[in-house]
Amino acid sequence: MMISPNSNVKLIVPPPAKVPSPNSPLVNYALSGLERCWLPRERRWSHIYHLDGRASPNESLPHSDVFYTLNVLLGMSRVAKLPEDIDLPEIFHRNAMSLTALPVRKYAFGMALWAAAELGLPIPEQVRFELKAILSDDSRWRAFRAQDLGMLLTGVIAQARAGESEWLCFAAPLYRFLKERFHSESGLFFDAPSGFRRRFSSFATQTYITIACYQYGEFTGDVSALVMADTCVRNLIALQGPQGEWPWFFDAKSGRVLDFYEVYSVHQYGMAPALLEWAERFGRRGARDALVKGFNWVFGHNQLGRTMLVPELSLTIRSQVRKGELTTKTPRALRALKNAWLGTGDQLTDGADVDVRRECRSYELGWILWSFGRRNDLSELTNNGVFGGV
Numbered sequence: 001m002m003i004s005p006n007s008n009v010k011l012i013v014p015p016p017a018k019v020p021s022p023n024s025p026l027v028n029y030a031l032s033g034l035e036r037c038w039l040p041r042e043r044r045w046s047h048i049y050h051l052d053g054r055a056s057p058n059e060s061l062p063h064s065d066v067f068y069t070l071n072v073l074l075g076m077s078r079v080a081k082l083p084e085d086i087d088l089p090e091i092f093h094r095n096a097m098s099l100t101a102l103p104v105r106k107y108a109f110g111m112a113l114w115a116a117a118e119l120g121l122p123i124p125e126q127v128r129f130e131l132k133a134i135l136s137d138d139s140r141w142r143a144f145r146a147q148d149l150g151m152l153l154t155g156v157i158a159q160a161r162a163g164e165s166e167w168l169c170f171a172a173p174l175y176r177f178l179k180e181r182f183h184s185e186s187g188l189f190f191d192a193p194s195g196f197r198r199r200f201s202s203f204a205t206q207t208y209i210t211i212a213c214y215q216y217g218e219f220t221g222d223v224s225a226l227v228m229a230d231t232c233v234r235n236l237i238a239l240q241g242p243q244g245e246w247p248w249f250f251d252a253k254s255g256r257v258l259d260f261y262e263v264y265s266v267h268q269y270g271m272a273p274a275l276l277e278w279a280e281r282f283g284r285r286g287a288r289d290a291l292v293k294g295f296n297w298v299f300g301h302n303q304l305g306r307t308m309l310v311p312e313l314s315l316t317i318r319s320q321v322r323k324g325e326l327t328t329k330t331p332r333a334l335r336a337l338k339n340a341w342l343g344t345g346d347q348l349t350d351g352a353d354v355d356v357r358r359e360c361r362s363y364e365l366g367w368i369l370w371s372f373g374r375r376n377d378l379s380e381l382t383n384n385g386v387f388g389g390v
Helices: 025-037 062-076 088-098 106-119 125-136 138-143 146-161 165-181 203-220 223-239 265-281 287-298 330-342 362-372
Strands: 048-050 200-202 249-251 256-259 319-322 354-357
Touching (some): 025 362, 062 088, 062 106, 088 106, 088 125, 125 146, 125 165, 138 165, 146 165, 146 203, 165 203, 200 203, 203 223, 203 265, 223 265, 256 330, 265 362
Antiparallel strands (some): 200 249, 249 256, 319 354
């Protein structure tokens, strides 16, 4: 049928088909949440986004903002499609440069090494100079905590893997220091090379050091590193709580849990999956089941029977904590000391005595991006209905 130009017949043009996102709903959820944590003037993501309804929810702590931002950028290196207004090179350079001007811990430099390698970006010259000074003077390593050593070794290996061979000379000495001073006969890792605090290690201690061992072992072929990593993961899986809780505090000397709390959401959906991805790759039995069980804790399979997600904001609730301990660490420290002294382990307390910490930190969403940006084999987690429509 011919339609005259003067005809009153209206053509109905269907809307263009919506192109499906290459990102999983979980990844888009984290990206949406990060938009809320963005500090446009400072060009970084915030230290804390408070979930208590205050008018200005973002709290900035510059040295923490910078580290968290580098962590977020690391996660973004694995995302298929980022928002168009995110200028990765500019944000990285600006925040990496801040490392030499702010009172950051040494692990922040390690994160800069790692993120730069994954993003294929150059490290600013001032930062390179400071990094070389840190890595060349092994007398300064005595002050390292586990997170410092783990991230620096991981960053060095990531750079070497990316073809930046100038960093490889530091890998073997760092690993030797790790093996000699941080490895415990229990199979867990110490938190420091010496001192009273050494045996009191956190879940973060285990995560960062073990990832470094996997990285080093795979890249260099050193089987001892892979054995240490696998042993630690095996022990952590054995210590996982009945509903997938990853304990916070350990006695590395005996291999016992000293305190389950706080149970941090980022461990459940981000850091443990990052570690267990390596464990799966090297055939650790039970790694995948532990990952899924831990993530399901976030969906509400936990002591409180509540979700740790805030879907209307695309954010997460930071942790579950014993009541009365939201603003003080003293009871936690005393409980850990008592359990270490008596040689006893810790169990979960009654749910009636548990509260939640109502805040979200940007690096937590960055770990989601890193751990799930390239995974398409866990749709029961990444495509869960709670993440839809973002």
